[in-house]
Amino acid sequence: MTARDARLHAFRSDLADARLKGEVSADRFVTGRPARITASVADIRKAPRPDAGVNTQVLFGDDVLVFEEAEGWAWVQAERDGYVGYVGATMLGAREHAPTHIVAAPRTFLYPGPDLRFPISGQLSMGSTVTVTGAAETRGTHYALLPSGEALIAGHVRPLGDVAADYVAVAEQFLGTPYLWGGTSGFGIDCSGLVQLAMRMAGRNVLRDSDMQAAGLGEPLDPGPDYAGLKRGDLVFWKGHVAIMTDAETMIHANGHTMLVSREGLKDAVDRIGYLYGGPTGFRRP
CATH class of the missing domain: 2.30.30.40 (SH3 Domains)
Structure with missing residues (x-):
């Protein structure tokens, strides 16, 4: 078999x-x-x-x-x-209601009703899907209403199918988010979780772990000497790690060095990571 x-x-x-x-x-x-x-x-x-x-x-x-x-x-x-x-x-x-919207802010709060002064009843991460059944306005703030009667800020959700144009810009919203092994949310995220969630918000579902992404996400890329062929959106892989290029020289990644989602120069990262784990194992262009 x-x-x-x-x-x-x-x-x-x-x-x-x-x-x-x-x-x-x-x-x-x-x-x-x-x-x-x-x-x-x-x-x-x-x-x-x-x-x-x-x-x-x-x-x-x-x-x-x-x-x-x-x-x-x-x-x-x-x-x-x-x-x-x-x-x-x-x-x-149970799957009681078909989702209509997705949370598009890195994090948002649930309220027991449409009033930001109410004690919160929960919190949601970007990528969470909800069923919006109505709308309300309180003191000029607009809310989306859920079947439970709870409310969240209307500007923090968008209709399913309304996707971001640039997945890198989505990833950049998570700068400063704590690193969490296995994390996939705005409350804590790891390197491949950042790639997966950012791409999901741009309308592309990809596999979860960095080895899966390195094996089949986009096309292999040879960046040439000094990595001169890289551009925004390209992915750099190490054994067990992945980073997103934000321009030709700089990357963003959730990492155990800063324990945050951080920006770092690619060449600086290659030197720092190589000391313990070796050089990049591959490059891909989604």
């Missing part, structure tokens, strides 16, 4: 996605149950334990397929990027 990446295909020795029958070995095959993430951000973990490592995250409104639910944990696959892992079962709900 063909080897499958367990990050992107739901299979274990005892249980597997019914779509993989005949392709993987498992004691039992099941059809995934549709569900939707209802938490602001939900960690997808390597194992069904609170101390298990976080591989990635899914956001409010993301759709998943549930293959198993037991002892407070659900084994799921995110429909947007195919990532498989375990989330807390309390973070799942």
Whole structure:
């Protein structure tokens, strides 16, 4: 049988996605149950334990397929990027309303009603999808209303399908955001999460991890001596890391050096990173 990446295909020795029958070995095959993430951000973990490592995250409104639910944990696959892992079962709900809008600000607040003076009832990251059912105005501030009765600032969301023209400009909105291993949100993000979220807002869904992006995102690029052939939007890869060029000489990346999303000169980064991890492993143009 063909080897499958367990990050992107739901299979274990005892249980597997019914779509993989005949392709993987498992004691039992099941059809995934549709569900939707209802938490602001939900960690997808390597194992069904609170101390298990976080591989990635899914956001409010993301759709998943549930293959198993037991002892407070659900084994799921995110429909947007195919990532498989375990989330807390309390973070799942039904797909009751079709999403209409996406959060376009790096972070925003939910209010119990259309008034910014109310104590907040939650917070959402860029990339979260919501169902807007109405509008309201209070003291000149415009709000989008949700089926729950909650409200958020109308200027912080835009209709699905209304995409950004420049994914690099989206990434630049996250400057100063804390670095978080496995993070995919405006509350904390890692290097490949930054690429994925910024590109999503520009209308392009891409795979999650840096090795997946290095293998198939856009076209390979030879930048030539001193990297002179690079331009804004090109991607630079190291082993386990990716950065986005903002111009021919400067890049932006979520990194463990500053523990922030930061700008850095490419040549400075090559020297700094090379000391411990070697030089760039590849360049791609999305």
